[in-house]
Amino acid sequence: MNIIAILIPVALLLGALGLAAFIWSIRTGQYDDLDGAARRILIDDDPADPPAEQ
Amino acid sequence: MVEVALHTPTAGSKRGAPVLSSDLALRAVPMGEDEHALNLLVEGVHCANCIARIERTLNARDDVTEARVNFSTRRLYVRWRGVADVAREIVDSVEALGYGAIPFDPDILASQGSEESTALLRAMGVAGFAAANVMLLSISVWAGLWSDMDATTRDFLHWLSAVIALPAIAYSGRPFFRSALAALRGGHTNMDVPISLAVILAAAVSLVETIGGGVHAYFDASITLLFFLLVGRYLDLRARAEARRSAERLLLLRATSALVETEDGSLSYIAVEDLSPDMVVRVAPGERFPVDGKIMRGETDIDASLVTGESEPQTAGQGISVFAGTMNLNAPVAVRVGRTGEDTLLAEIVRLIEDAEQGRARFVRFADRVARWYAPAVHILAAATFAGWVIFSVAGWQVALLHAVAVLIITCPCALGLAVPVVQVVASGRLLKRGILLRSGDALERLAAIDTVVFDKTGTLTMGRPVLTNYDEIPDDCHAVARDLASASLHPLSRAVQTAFGSGEPPADAREVAGCGVTATINGVTWRLGKRDWCGAAQRPAKGTGSELWLSRDGKPVAGFAFDDDVRPDAARTIDALMARGFRIELLSGDRCEVVDRVGDALGITKRRGGVSPTDKVARLRELEAKGCCVLMVGDGLNDAPALAAAHASMSPASAADISQIQADLVFQGDRLEPVMTALSVGARANRLTMQNVGLAILYNAIAVPFAMAGFVTPLVAAVAMSSSSLLVTTNALRLKRADPSETQ
Incomplete structure (x- = not known):
């Protein structure tokens, strides 16, 4: 049974890490623009290159 | 709602009336030492390319330090080094790309909505974390009950659960506790009262059990319940925020200033709200008149189609009255601002709208109607369980309380709290995909009852x-x-x-x-x-x-x-399809009768009337209502606004007068009329799913509550029953995601 003395803290720690990550993601505004985030992946960003069209 | 409305019904002003430079520089907010920031609402952003073009163009400027488009809210945030006047250049370059850009003050647009949603999201995260961990421990306990777990280990796991669950409940439960407290203080009850009671009592009883070394701890049920309900609450808030955002967008599109001639002949810009009678306003061709008044100088043609429904422009010269919202077509004119009193056309329209809205306010959402009897019923059942066990059993009041708590947990309104918001969110997402903005939360429900559709002609059936x-x-x-x-x-x-x-x-x-x-x-x-x-x-x-x-x-x-x-390209097909579904169709227009007859004949609408005033439109809707019809009004003009407010539900095309869009429950984009069909169909399906979910919830309660009252519901049964019922109703709600042939013709 001693194994739970290790496993339970490990489980809690992992859970707490997840929670901390979630709260961090809210703080940094990652849920502010869900639709935009889905589309931004399609943008080729090459900052060195000025916009090709115009 | 009405007082926002409306000195200036200026639809289509998006491109017509440019925002003045002085306004723009004022809207720029100083940031730090030498930086300024500007918030813009951008119209016409619809893909990744649009985001990239706007951001790249702005970032290519040397002075811009940040440019970011928020796609969900169609907002653009720009920060630059230098003076506030650069704002004009920024807006110009966005407009040069072909997007409309309107500055707004983020403080005015309710930002508290997003704070509330962030707080809910955080509460949801904490509840989710606690629910998962407590459930992990609870499963060990349940497994142990059948094997050889000793009491010490069980108590240890219970204590651990308590340490996780109690702070989490205290933190995540606040939105419910606060609302329940407010309701109780006001001397009535709402859904949050039984929810709070169930969560708090379950936690308290479990704590007592844990201290006494008992078997029954409901920490898991208590925190899981909270988690599910928070998910529902969050979705509900988002759906309402979405509706509010589209309403705000409309307000922002109004023209904000007018060019006023002062006595010494100089010109200055004044906010439309600050105009007073006898001021002289100059209106350039292509602009809409900001106020009612009389023409002092100049002669021009005036397009009043948005105001009266009259399709042909009228010529107006010196001394002729002009109305706010009509468009000046060919020559610059000077207008003396008329009395802003009760007898202007706009005041008349606003008064009609106010009268009409009072009828609308009587509508109570289905969920609220159910909650009215559901909350007391839950309280009575729980109290009866407690009383029954105290009177008829020798087990003692602790056991009686335990069973009463089980009843509260089992009856908790997951179907209403979770499934109804899920239906809302999925439905408004579906409508949005088809270019239909939902402007009020209960519009979907009202759409479901519609049996009569009344159309305006100019700009609605026609382009x-x-x-x-x-x-x-x-x-x-x-x-x-x-x-x-x-x-x-x-x-x-x-x-x-x-x-x-x-x-x-x-x-x-x-x-x-x-x-x-x-x-x-x-x-x-x-x-x-x-x-x-x-x-x-x-x-x-x-x-x-x-x-x-x-x-x-x-x-x-x-x-x-x-x-x-x-007529709109698919008007005939849409009208036919609506008739085939059994909707009664009527045509009410302010335009001349012969034009109305021609359109009516072309579309096969036999019930039609021309030359109808705004008052007559409302009167006709009242008449239909008295006959027991539920009317959907579809219109775009200022003259339709009172009727839009009076109808059971209403729709406007995106080209409509602002005042009409503000009154309409739904706003649709594009040249087609099909959205009317789509909205009616989605509304009906959403309503069906809501009813099914409530039915499922009642069925589930009818089976589970007797068991709970009889004392057979252990923590394990409560957790399984609650989770499975929540999953069932949510899955059912998600069926709305599937396409349905009835949405198109």
């Missing part, structure tokens, strides 16, 4: 703009001249000529004569494009039934152009 009908009859050599002359004018008919022949270069000496047309001399030949008698023509163009325009060369007519306000 609201004339289209050339006799292209083939126009001699080829006239095309270029007509095109060039037409491009010197903003008149709807001139625009129609440009649509047909392409836009040209206005001749150097082109001159617009109000009430007549455009004239110019090209290579020694005098050309005129305008009214029939002005161009010397005798009869109508061969095919003409609607508006007409003539082209004359040195006084001799050479070509007659016939126009019609085209």
Whole structure:
């Protein structure tokens, strides 16, 4: 049974890490623009290159 | 709602009335030492490319330090080094890309909504974390009950659960506790009272059990319940925030200032709200009149189609009254601001809307109606369980309380709290995909009851703009001249000529004569494009039934152009499909009867009336209502606004007057009429799913509550029953995601 003395803290720690990550993601505004985030992946960003069209 | 409304019903002003530079510089917010920031609402962003083009163009400027488009809210945030006046250049460069850009003050647009949603999201995260971990421990306990777990280990796991669950409940439960407390203070009850009671009692009883070394701890049920309900609450908030955002967007599109002549002859910009009677306002061609008043100087044609439904422009000269929201077509005029009192057209419309809205306020959402009897019923059942166990059993009050808590947990309104918001969110997402904005949260429910659809004509069934009908009859050599002359004018008919022949270069000496047309001399030949008698023509163009325009060369007519306000391309099909589904269709228009008859005949609408005033429209809707009909009003004009407010549900095209869009429950984009069909169909399906979910919830309660009252519900059973019922109703709600053939014709 001693194994739970290790496993339970490990489980809690992992859970707490997840929670901390979630709260961090809210703080940094990652849920502010869900639709935009889905589309931004399609943008080729090459900052060195000025916009090709115009 | 109404007082926001509306000094200026200026639809279509998105591109027509430019925002003034002075305004823009004022909207820029100083940031730090030498930086400024500007918040803009951008119109027309619809893909990744749009985001990239705007951001790249702005970031390419040396002074811009940050430019970010928020796609969900269609907002653009720009920060730059330098003076506030750069704002003008920023807006210009966004507009040059083809997007509309309107500055707004983020403080005015309710930001507390997003704070609330962030707080809920955080509460949801904490509850989710606690629920998962407590469930992990609880499963060990349940497994141990069948094997050989000793009491010490069980108590240890219970204590651990308590340490996780209690702070989490205290933190995540606050939205419910607060609302329940407010309700109790006000002397009534709402859904949050039984929820709070269940969560708090379950936690308290479990704590007592844990301290006493008992078997029954409901920490898992308590925190899981909270988690599910928070998910529902969050979705509900998001759906409502979405509706509010589209309402705000409309408010922002209003023109904000007017050009006023002061006594010494100088000109200055004044906010429309600050205009007072007898001020003199200058209105350029292409602008909408900001106020009601009388023309002092100048003569022009006025397009009143958004205000009265009248499709043909009227000529107005000195001393003629003009109404806010009508468009000045050809010449600059000076207008003396009329009395802002009760007798202006706008005041009349606003008063009608206020009257009409009182009827609307009586509508109570289905979820609230259910909650009215559900909450007391839950309390009574739990109290009865407690009383029954105390009276008829020797087990003691602790056991009685335990069973009462089990009843509270089992009856908790997951179907209402979770499944109804899920249906809302999925439905509004579906509508949005088809270009329909849901502007009020309960509109979907009201749509489901509709059996009669009343249409306005101009701008609703028709496109609201004339289209050339006799292209083939126009001699080829006239095309270029007509095109060039037409491009010197903003008149709807001139625009129609440009649509047909392409836009040209206005001749150097082109001159617009109000009430007549455009004239110019090209290579020694005098050309005129305008009214029939002005161009010397005798009869109508061969095919003409609607508006007409003539082209004359040195006084001799050479070509007659016939126009019609085209019906929307799919209007006939949509009307047929609606009739096939059993909806009664009516047509109420402010336009002349013969035009209304023509459109009615073309679309097969037999119940129709022309020349109807805004008051008459409302009266007709009341009449229908008295007969027991549930009416969906579809209209776009200022004259439709009271009717839109009076109808059971209402829709406007995105080209409608702002005041009408603000009154409408749904706003649809595009040239097609099909969205009416789609909205009705989605509303009906959403309603069906809501009913099913409530039915499922009642069925589940009918089975589970007797067991709970009899004391058979252990923590394990409560957790399984609750989770499975939540999953069931949510999955059922998600069925709305599937396409349905009834949404299209």
